[in-house]
Each structure stands twice: as structure tokens, then as C-alpha cells.
Amino acid sequence: MARADFTKRGLMRLGLSSAAAPDADFGALVHACRQRGLAALELRECDEHGVPFTTVAAGVAAGSADLIHGLYADASSDAARLAGTSTALRAPIVVGDDGDAAQRIRLARDIVARGGAALPLMRGPAREWLDSVTASGAPWAWEIDPSHTDVARDAELVLHDAEQRLAYIRFIGGGPEAALQDGRGVGAVMGRLALAGFGGAVILVPSSTRYRVAWATWLGRRGGWGCGSKVADATLVRLS
């Protein structure tokens, strides 16, 4: 069976997880993306719009199919059902949540074997999973959390291999939380991704429900908060 590849690669594009607006319907999510100039959307299986995923199909038919870059699902989910969802919505399943890296790699492999596309999600320090995901030989997803890991060092490890098959990134924070992530290596990560020519989606995911109001406001607001040039601090960024 030919391997499905719905991973939309080419130019790196910033996007949004439905986790940022879990009560929003599909149309509202699309509108929020357009408002913020975001070019990719991740749908979490547990959120309001996407349970079950097939109810989103009607919205997809309205012409927003290209916006969906990932379908975030639990590692304990049914591989056959997820393969069907992936095929119907022409987007890869991002296998996250419960389970360890090996479980997520196995489920992703099962989904692919059933005709869908899937990316096992790797999180935590890269030294704990990089060898196993590289050995799998398959495309994979990376969850970058500046609050819990040395993301600048991990980016150096991950992107060192020119043949790595990193296809998708979930970025914890960003958006209205960006200013809280000073000095945590975010600039270095984004700089390294740019220099490496990363061509997948970078999906913004709220770090906590405590910021729900901030995200809602951010998604309803046009324009930025200024470039920050007046308070620039070069010592916070280090690219080798």
C-alpha cells in the first residue's frame, strides 16, 4: 500500500492548536487563524469542534482543508479509526498524550500501515528520545516547551542531523505568553529552525488553562504588540 503523506511541508508556517480556543467551533478557529495571519491549524480530538473528527468534514468542504496541518490524538486511540480520520481530512495524526516515545512510535506506525499519515510526538529532553525516533526512519513531531527543557541545546541536537525527519512542531507558549518566555532559548530555537530550512508547521499551544482569557483576547485582536527593539537584549540569544 502506498504510504500516505498528508504532511504539508514546504515553507515553515506558524499555526494554532484548537487548545487555544477549546470551545470554539471550526469556523471560529479558521476565522481566528485568518485574523492573526496564522497559516496552519491543529485540531485536538478532545476539543469542542472535533469530537468526533468526522463532524469537521463539513467545514473542511467549505474550503479550509489546506489550513488543517495536524490532528492531535491520544496514544491509546484506535489506529484504524485514526487512519480513516487522517485520510478523510488529509492531515497527519500527531500521536501525543499518554504513553512513552516507543508507544507513540508504534501507534504512528500502525496508523501508517492502515493508510493514514501519522507523526509520533516527542517531548522532554532530546537526549531521551532522539536516537529512537531517528532510528525509526519515519517523520516525527516535536513538542518544544521552553519552561521545562533546554530548548536551545535540544534544537542544536535535533537539527544537527541534516537528514532528520522533523515534520511538525508543537510550541508550548508563544502568542500572548511570548513575553513570559524571555531568556528561555526561544530566539535560538527559531533562529536554528530558520537556518536549517525547516519547512513544517509550528503550532502554538497554550501552556496552561490559566492563560485562557489572554489567548481569547489575543485571537480576537489584530496587530502586534510592537517589535521590542527598544528593550532588545542580545545576551538572551545565542546561535553558534
Place this chain on the structure above:
Amino acid sequence: MAETQRILDVRVIPPREKHPTIFQTFAALSPGESFVLVNDHDPKPLRYQFEFEHAGQFGWDYLEQGPSVWRVQISRSAA
């Protein structure tokens, strides 16, 4: 094989790290190479800084100018 497209989306980056990241990314380019800067407003202050610090050494081409997104191709001039 198409040249690698380098996209630096600074909308994710904390304000104090934006300009340093942009300039360090620029510094990592070889002459003739470029990257596309993606921002949520016109990066004019950045351009002024480039003109002050790298006069004659960079190219600046708008690919998109709002209303939600600005894309600028910043290139390192060939030696």
C-alpha cells in the same frame, strides 16, 4: 534541487530576543544567501537598525505588507 527556504517567524519570539535573533541569523548567512522574516507589523525599526549597522551589506525586499502579516526577504549581499 530548489534552494532551501529559510523562514524566521519572529511572532513566537519574546520581544527582547527578536532583534538579536534576527541579526544573529543574518550573521550566519553566507554572502548571497537570504531568509524571509515574518512579523505581525512592518519591521521599520529593524530596517533602520540594519541600515545603521550593515549599510550596503544587506538586501530588503517586501514579499507581503499586511494587514496581518509582513514578510521581508533579507539577504546578505554577495561579497
